[in-house]
Amino acid sequence: MDVSVSPAQASSAPAAATGLVIEAGRAERHYWRDLWRYRELLGFLAWRDVKVRYKQAVLGVAWAFIQPALTTAIFVFVFRHLAKLPDGGVPYPLIVLSGVMAWQLFASSLSGTSGSLVGNSSLISKVYFPRLLVPLSSLAVSLVDFSVVLAFFLGLSLWFGHWPSWHWLALPLFMAMALGAAFGLGLWFTALTVKYRDFRFLVPFLLQIGIFVSPVGYRADFFPQWRHLFALNPMTGIIDGFRWSLLGGQHALSPVALLVSLALIAITITGGLWFFRRTERKFADVI
């Protein structure tokens, strides 16, 4: 095989360009350019995770909806039938499921991102690529799972006689917020897990508590006296947003909670990127 490498071919390929200099602390310069060069690898890593996700599972992709469906059933029983919380005229399963969807998108993205570097340690110690691709690509799986649940929600919503409204168009925005919050936090956790495996135990624990602290099983807008406390939790704004758009505006949007969410997301992502980039060069030595 003697395909010679022409300069044009070389520059289109996602490897180092001509005239690369390696020095301590120099990786900075090529980083964002490299991230763009390696975009195909991002696609491949995401595709691998999605493809492998339900291999050798008899129920396959059904698992993506069994979990939220059961959680919804239990929450409806506890919050509606035992605690008798108000529904405001919306079928309670729809209230819960819309909350569960928001929560699950966040939770599965967060746990995926947090475990991503250690899960790919064999790659990190053997090949160069911008490490940011690893947590980024892990988001794909959560999105695929989410789309399965979204289809389930649509079916359930129609069955209850609720037709999708224009509010649905805003859903991508709130999805982006859930992913952003998970990604920002996940960057911290995954970089910390490289050195301190303690975070592997911390993340599931946080998520377990979080589902009760956040208004997943009940409507936050029916408790005005707790509004400000709720608003401190960035997930409140996101879950409110999901309900507002999926229930066709039959759930109030709280501007305070939304602003708090946006601000916290911006802070965690900026901080997460800063911390990730700062520790990244040591990953291969420590992992």
Added chain:
Amino acid sequence: MSATALEVSGVSKRYEIGHLAKADTLVETLAGGLGALRRRLRGRRLQREEFWALRDVGFSVETGEIVGIVGRNGAGKSTLLKILSRITEPTTGRISLHGRVASLLEVGTGFHPELSGRENIFLNGAILGMSRAEIRRKFDEIVAFSEVERFIDTPVKRYSSGMYVRLAFSVAAHLDPEILIVDEVLAVGDASFQRKCLGKVRDVSRGGRTALLVSHNLGVISSLCNRCVWLDQGRLNAVGGAGEIVRRYLAFTEFPQDGRLELAAIERPAPHAERLRITAAEWLDSPALVQGRDSRLRIHFEARQEVSEASLAVGFSRPDGTRLLTYETDYTNRQTPRLRAGQRGWVEFTLPSVPLSADTYLLDLGAKSGLFHDLDYLPGCAQVEIRPGPDTHPRIVKQGWSVRLDAAVRWGEGGAA
């Protein structure tokens, strides 16, 4: 063309072993921090253990050269390759690379067992830096090279280790970098596949491209490389022509004094040493062989999985890797035992007066299952000296790696009929 492809200057790499090895959980770090605080209050300073894997290494490589890197375990070879591949940063120093770099520190990096051969070609290709279009263009060639056409849609977890390695190497062999960096991965597969792999590396330099390779197999280094870099304890010991450096390196490497060779820590390319690992070998009589006398070599092994028809072998090679003699258990006494998983054991060879001229040779050790299935292979893992014995005729003491064999001889008189 003699442009510089790669220039390394003043590169050092420091690791802090104390902190990395001991404090791996948060609590330990906190505890360590408290300890440090206490020590500081008492006016003592915490001693950080530093380890310099590389110290002030500098050399340059011209375009079109194949350069080998030799050195003992822990000499810094792998660290150097990791820095060149941008996996880790140097602590000090500077490297400039002129051309597209591809590095191959392991065969099958990123292979996923659940994915099929076809899917893994795309995944692995992308990981090694190929574009999707490039992989698609070379796909048929890669499959043909790997000789696994029939199983291309089977998940690779069902592959035999040989098939797995062949497929993985084939992807790597079809990279078209201007600078190729390879770590100890050439010796994979059976003999004919190995020849194909070495041929691929030769093609690299013929195409005007540059290669940098680490190998414990000095035969590969001296036959493939133009030049050679010799690292010792993180420092650059010498750079020069491959043949010369390999000779000097061999002369420098110490002979084992007590005849015992520790082999467990030597890295082998997968799948070698996965099912059965040769852990040590020892000369029971003396570390040097004496002509005219029997020598006993005991090879220790550990079976990690069940192995059928096991046999072990010892070979003597010239410093360039050319095998001169081989002794194999299945050939010698036709015993091919079945080994249980977890079984440790040894084989003792008694070599009756090795028929080689007095000189220094490389010792090759290997293990296989059945006729063709390689289990472990350690080419040139030690040196062995053959000395003239009391019965050696003075005129044949030094002949330069020739083989002496007995033959029936008759003398006669008269001219040709």
